[in-house]
Amino acid sequence: MKIEMKVLLTAAVIGAFSLSGCASTMQYGDAGSAKPLTTEFGSSDLQQIAEAMVDSMITFPPMVEMTASRRPVVSVDKVKNKTMQHIDTESVTDSIRTRLIRSGKFRFIDRTTDAQTIEELKTQQDSGLVDKKTAVDFGQQIGAEFLLTSNLSEIKQKAGSTTDVYYKFTMSLKNLKTGILEWSDEKEIRKVFKRGTFGG
Amino acid sequence: MMKQKLSRNVIVAGMAAVAIAALLGLAGCSTTAGVEATGKTTWDEQGARSLEKNVVFNNSGLKGDIQIVDIKSAMAGDVMRTQATLRSKDKDTLPFQYRFEWYDGSGLEINSGAGSWKPLILYGREAKTIQAVAPDSRAREFKLKIREPD
Structure with a gap:
């Protein structure tokens, strides 16, 4: 009987250890993980949107034709966030802009750093520190040919223990001279959460 | 005794x-190791483009669930595009994750580690295509990875 007890005790201890492998731990995760935790807008949603938009834009036939010989200059507008959530939408457009720049097809101007640019140019022009031959003059920047605009909306439905959230991200490339939308696409994401019978 | x-x-x-x-x-x-499919694009002396394909199953469970029916590739301007047709062998709806990795002509990965997993839902016995576009014009080879959700 004593041996039986010992075996059971050992089994219980080892069993507990093997279970504790799944207890609270701290570790690095995969930045590209697609594991949804909530129906809220998450990192994977951002990555999916950015990839879908860039893939669509650089393979759209008129865009392929236009970017074959030149790299048009584009400006990015703020995303109109029509969801009920606080989302860092600049992060979404940053991802899209980075991918488009890295594709080698487009060039961008960044209006968010204009204040720093003006300050730097003022220093170069007026402080007397900078050689006039190398100082950058005002009024030499290239104007953007296109404006990248986007919308993010959500439709949330809740019934009993199920929450269903539908996200739609729409992006368009507007020709600033003619006002024509040269390209547009949308990415839809649906996230469904079912609350279990026991807590959770 | x-x-x-x-x-x-x-x-x-x-x-x-x-x-x-x-x-x-x-x-x-x-986490499960999954299915890996690769495609490498080459040009012969006449300038005709061809795609070498290869599919490896690292997970026998996944092999019973999913089948890579076809892999195709085309160029959009100077950028490589690819499409894989996947078919579910199961009668139930199954969730998967997939990601594409891109390599240049010398086999070096482009934007190493930057790709993200994308969710994919296959309904019972359904065939579905997934597409991807290379990050830039250097890409000559891709690797498609499919796994069960983590």
């Missing part, structure tokens, strides 16, 4: 229980 035999049986049973518990404990946290 009888008592000794009984206790030995208990030991064996105990060991088996521990092994099973440990196995379950590990399985609860493991």
Whole structure:
């Protein structure tokens, strides 16, 4: 009987250890993980949107034709966030802009750093520190040919223990001279959460 | 004698229980290696484009669930595009994750580690295509990875 007890005790201890492998731990995760935790807008949603938009834009036939010989200059507008959530939408457009720049097809101007640019140019022009031959003059920047605009909306439905959230991200490339939308696409994401019978 | 035999049986049973518990404990946290498909584009002397394809199953469970029916590739300007047709072998709806990795002509990965997993839902016996576009014009080769959700 004593041996039986010992075996059971050992089994219980080892069993507990093997279970504790799944207890609270701290570790690095995969930045590209697609594991949804909530129906809220998450990192994977951002990555999916950015990839879908860039893939669509650089393979759209008129865009392929236009970017074959030149790299048009584009400006990015703020995303109109029509969801009920606080989302860092600049992060979404940053991802899209980075991918488009890295594709080698487009060039961008960044209006968010204009204040720093003006300050730097003022220093170069007026402080007397900078050689006039190398100082950058005002009024030499290239104007953007296109404006990248986007919308993010959500439709949330809740019934009993199920929450269903539908996200739609729409992006368009507007020709600033003619006002024509040269390209547009949308990415839809649906996230469904079912609350279990026991807590959770 | 009888008592000794009984206790030995208990030991064996105990060991088996521990092994099973440990196995379950590990399985609860493991991520699955999945299916890998590669495609490499080459041009012959006449300038005709061809795609070498290769599919590797690292996970026998996944092999029973999913089949890569076809891999195609085309160029959009100077950027490589690819499409894979996947078919579910199961009668139930199954969730998967996939990602594409891109390599240049010398086999070096482009934007190493930057790709993200994308969710994919296959309904029972459904065939679906997934597409991807290379990050830039250097890409000559891609690797498609499919796994069960983590």
